[in-house]
Structures are given as C-alpha cells and as structure tokens.
Amino acid sequence: MILSKWLATLLGGTLAAQGALAIDLTVTDEASLKSAAKTVATTMMDYYNGRATANIPGKMDGTWWEGGSMFMTLILYWWVTGDTQFNAAVQEGMYFQKGDDDFFPSNYSQYLGNDDQVFWGLAAITAAEFNYPEKDGEPSWVSLAQGVFNTQYPRWDTSSCHGGMRWQIWPYQNGYLTKNAISNGGLFQLSARLALYTGNKTYAEWAERIWDWSATTPLLKQKNWNIADSTTCGTQCTDHGDFQWTYNYATYISGAAYMHNYTNGTETKWKEGVEGLYKTSQQFFPTSGGNLILSDITCEPLGNCDRNQITFKSYFSNWIGVMTTIVPGTYDMVFPQLKASAEAAAKQCSGGDDGVKCGIRWTKQAEWDKSSGLEQQMAVLGVLSANLVPFKNKAPFTADSGGTSKSNPNAGTNSSANKVPVLNTIGTGDKAGAGVLTFIFVTGWAVAVTWMIRGG
Secondary structure, eight states: OHHHHHHHHHHHHHHHHTTTTOOOOOTTOHHHHHHHHHHHHHHHHHHHHTSTTTTSTTOBTTBSHHHHHHHHHHHHHHHHHOOOTTHHHHHHHHHHTOTTTTSOOTTTGGGOBHHHHHHHHHHHHHHHHTTOOOOTTSOOHHHHHHHHHHHHGGGOOOSSTTSOOBSBSSTTSTTTTEEEHHHHHHHHHHHHHHHHHHOOHHHHHHHHHHHHHHTTSTTSBTTTTBOOSEEEGGGTSOOOBOOOOHHHHHHHHHHHHHHHHHTTTOOHHHHHHHHHHHHHGGGGSOGGGTTTSOOOTTTGGGTOOOHHHHHHHHHHHHHHHHHTTTSTTOHHHHHHHHHHHHHHHHHHEEETTTTOEEOSOGGGTTSOOSOOSHHHHHHHHHHHHHHHHHHHOOOOOOTTTTOOSOOOTTTTTTSGGGGSOOOTTOOOOHHHHHHHHHHHHHHHHHHHHHHHHTTO
C-alpha cells in the first residue's frame, strides 16, 4: 500500500515535469471549452488575489493598465460562459479605478499613457456591449467609456504630424515625443464602438478622423496593410519603429469591423481594412506552428517577451473572435486559426505543481516553455473565450438592440484629466513649438506635484 502510494506520487511528479497534465480540451465542444476556460481563469485570479497590492482593487503589482485589460478579458469570459464567480472582483476594481468617471485616477495620473487609459475605456465599452451587471449608485459602463473618450480626444495633437495621439500624456515622460499605434488604434476602436452602441455620429467622425490620419503615417500603411508600432513627432511622423505586435493589428481590425457594421457595409474602406489587415496578420501564424498557431513573433522565438507583451495575444483573440459576429463572412477566415491556437495553448498549460499553469509559446505545444504568471493565464483565457463566441452566437448589444447601459455623452467633462495640456491649437513653427513645450513641461510638473501633494 505504502509502496503504491510512493510510486503514484513519483509518477505524478514525473508526468507533471514532462507536461503530461496539460488541460484537456476538445475545441469543438462547448462544455470542454468552458471547463478549460474556468481552470485558466481561476488560476489567473489566484495570481490577482495574491498580489502585493491586493488592498487596492484593480491595481496590479508594478502596473496599472493591466488591471483594465484583465477585466476586459474576464467580461468576455463571463459573456460566453455565464460564470459569475469573478463578477464582484471585476466590478470592485472597475469602479475603484474610475477616477472622475474617466479612468484617470489621481493616484496614477502623473505617469499614465494614453494607451493605459484607453484600455480601461475598452473594458468599459465591452461591459456595456454585453450587458455586464452594473451596481446601483455607480456610473453606467458606457458612460465610463464616454468619459475616457471625452478626456482623450482633446489631446489630439496638431502641433506635429497634422494630428494624432501622443503615446504619453505628460511632457516629462519618455515617449511624449512619440505617436504610436496602440494609442491611436485604441482611441479609434473606442470611438467606433461608441458610435455603434450609441448611434451618435460624433464618435463615428472621430473614428474616421483617426483612421484617415493614421493612414498618412507609417502607423497604417494601406498600400501593404503594415502597421508600424511607432513614429516620432520630430520627423513629422515619417520615421517608423517596425516591431510587429498582434494587438496593434487587432485594435485597428476591430475598429474597422465596428465601423463596417455602423455604416451597414456601405463604405468599402472598412471591409477592405478588416481583410487587408488580417491578411498581413498572417505573419503572427508562423511556420513553426503550421501557420495556424498565434505567436507574437517579435519576442516569443527569443523567449524575451515582457509582461505587457505576453498579454497581447489575449486582445488579438478576443477582438478578432467578436469581429466575426459583426462582419459577415469572416468566420471561415478567422476560426481555423483560433481553434488551432486554443488547442495549442491548452497543451502549454502543463506547468507548476498542479500541472495546469500556462506558458506563452503555444507553438511549442506539448513542451511547457517553463514560464508562468497572470499574464500567461490571460493570454490563454483570451483564446479560449474567443472560441466560445460562436456558441454564444450573438453580436454585441447596442442601445437600439437591447443594450441596457445608459449613455451620458457629458461623462468625464468635469474631470481633472482636462487639466492635461491640450496641444491642438499650437502652430507648427519650430521656435513657437519649443517655447510652448517648455511652458507645458513646467506646467505639467506643477500639476503633477500638486496631485502628489494631495495624495495622488
């Protein structure tokens, strides 16, 4: 009896080390997908609950924006599975970090980037589109997304490059002189989704403005549908940082999909954008995965993805999966790869003492890549949830199709975020620009110090 138990323990440890206890998944079976997703989500939330900043709802150790992206992932998970066990944590974190109804809380506002803030807005519009439960006495989900929009679009900067969103908000931040794809693509997507949800053409006009401006820069090269990660103000946005990331493509694809639906398919530019960008996105399905398994090719082959980059595949999977519900004819283009990616991702979930912690290099499949963490769990949860979208077989709600979240187009307009320097009235002369930037730099520091003194 004792020997048998010893052998069983030894064998179990050996199998875990070899990755034999990977999550069991039949990707064509809804119940199997839900079970796998629940296992992955539960482990992810174990990491969340065990963080050092557990006394601050929604705040991750060493990062703020990632809380919003995790909640966005969990909202889709709830939508496709009906599992409510994490709803209280999501609500608590989202409301705690709402700031002045704009996700610009004073505790972190002095170092936030535009991309950081917009991810919380995307989480809020996701909640609105899926009728995620709201709490009495709190702002509606769609109003929180509108609050982000209302504090971001005044930062549209015509002092360089004839427009565009800077990566960082404050002049003293590294990256302030950069305009990047995720900040512009994020606001583009948010604007498009607000347009579809509310029917308000102002949001659609901003979405079109951002798309068209992006197409004048390397951030969106319509000739070959390549997205540069960044460009700089000093060159008038003619240079380009060409690292390729899944989430940059997905944010523009998703925004174009919502605009295609908003315009009832009457403007061909949006369908062409969806198809053109997804075709270029095939680079993220390398031959090492049979051209079917998703990979962030800039960092994964070298094994040097940072914690931010590890999460990118979650957003790609989520946004592309939901896209198929609003752009007819895209299912067959997308789901063979999402299915294969989910199967491979589940096989990577074979690490740790429990044999189900997930790695990130899905192309390795049965061989766990020895990495683990909340971000790895989030990436796998994203692709599993995306594969449940067809079983749900429902498009996102709008205010006219059953959406219950109530619009407040003035949300966030009294926010402290409106104290952020607005550059869209600045001339393009070098001397004038330098003088204004010096003034703004000093003003920015003064505002930041004031916030820190009052407990920011």
